[in-house]
Amino acid sequence: MRNVLEKPKPFYEQSYHAIKRMIFEGKLKPGERIVEAKMAKELGVSKSPLREAIRVLEKEGLVVIDTRVMVYKPTIKDVEEIYFCRMALESFAAGLTTRIASAEELENIENILQKTEEAILQSMEQNVIIELNERFHELIIQYTQNNLLRKQLNDLKGLIYYFRILNFEGEKRAEHILEQHQQIFHHMKQRNDEQASKAMVHHLQLDLDHLVEVLSHNHEE
Template structure:
C-alpha cells in the first residue's frame, strides 16, 4: 500500500456533477427573472435549452425544490416558486439585521482600497440606473453589498449574508427600477460614512436603506393577488364493461 511522508495523499479534483451545473444554470435563470415565479418548468424544454438530457434536469429540479426555489406538484410538474408576501418580508427583515451590522463593522475595518472599490461599484450601478440598465444595476447592487459584508472582517457574518444574498437579489430585481437613482444616492452616503469610520452613521444609513427596499417590495406586491398552487390533474378511471 502506498504511503506518503506527509500523511493522507491529496485528493484528485473531480468534475462537477452535471446535475449541479444544471442546478446553477436554472437558479441563475430564476434569480435573473428569465424564469418567472409560477412558471411551469417543462423538463424536455429545459433540457433542450441547456443542451443536456432530461435526467440531470430532473435531478436539478429536485435540488431546487429542496432549497425552496421550485415547487413540485404531483400530477402537474415543477413550477418556479412564488414567494408569499410574508415570506419575502421575513427574509428582507433578516437581511436588514445582517447588513446593518456589516456596515457598522465595515466602517471600523475598511481600508482605502476597500472604500475605493465600493466607490467604483457605486459609480457603475448609478450609471446603469441612470440608463435604465436594470440587470447591470442589480448585479452592481449585489456586488456592493457583498463587498461591504466582506469588509466587515466577520467571516461568520459573511457566510450568513451569503446564504440570503441570491434570494435577496431575486426580490430586489422587481423594485430596482422603482428605487432608481435614490438607492444609489443612499449607497453614496453609506460609503462616505464607512470612509469616515463613522460606525453608527453607517449602521443607520444601511438600516434605512434596506428598510426602503423592503417597503418598496411590499408596496409593489400589495395589489398583486397571491398565486394559487396548481391543482393536481385528476385522471378519470376507465369503466369496465359489465361481465368483463
C-alpha cells in the same frame, strides 16, 4: 509550457445556470410550472442532470417541489422575514466594516458607487446596475472579515438577488437606490459606524416597503 484545456461544466451545472437565468430574466414567471420533459428537451439534456439542477435550485429557494416543480412565488411574509434578517446582519456588517476596513477597501466600495452612477447615466442594462448594487452590499459584508456572517447571508444569496430584480420595478428606482447607497457610504467614509448601521437599516426598510408594494400590486392583477 503546456496548454491545459478547461473541462466542460457538467450538464447539471449548465442546466442549473440556464434555469436560474430564466427565472431572473422573467422568462420563467413566479408560480409557473417547470415541466421536466419539456425543459430537458429545451436545454438538450436528459432528465437526470435536470433533476439534479432542480434540487440545487430548490435548496436555494428558487423552485418549490410539491407534486409539481414550480418557480418560487414570494409571499409578503417571506419577503419580510428575509429583509428582517438582512437588516440585523447587514446593519452589523456596515458598522463593523466602517470601523475596521482599510482605506483601500473603502476606496473599492467607492469605486463601485462611481461605476453604478456611470452605468445609470449611460442607461446600461438593468442587470448590470443590479449586479453593481449587489457588489456594493457584498463588499461591505466581505470586509467584515467575519466568515460566519458571510455564510449566513450567502445561504440567502439566490433569493436576495431575485428580490433585487423584483424590487427594481418602478420609476427612478436605480437613482433612488444609488442615493441610499451613497448615504451609507458617506457615514462609512466618515468612520461613523453607528450612522452607517442606521443608514443601512433605513435603506433596507425602504427596499422592503417598495417590494411589498410591488408584490401587493402584482397579486391584485
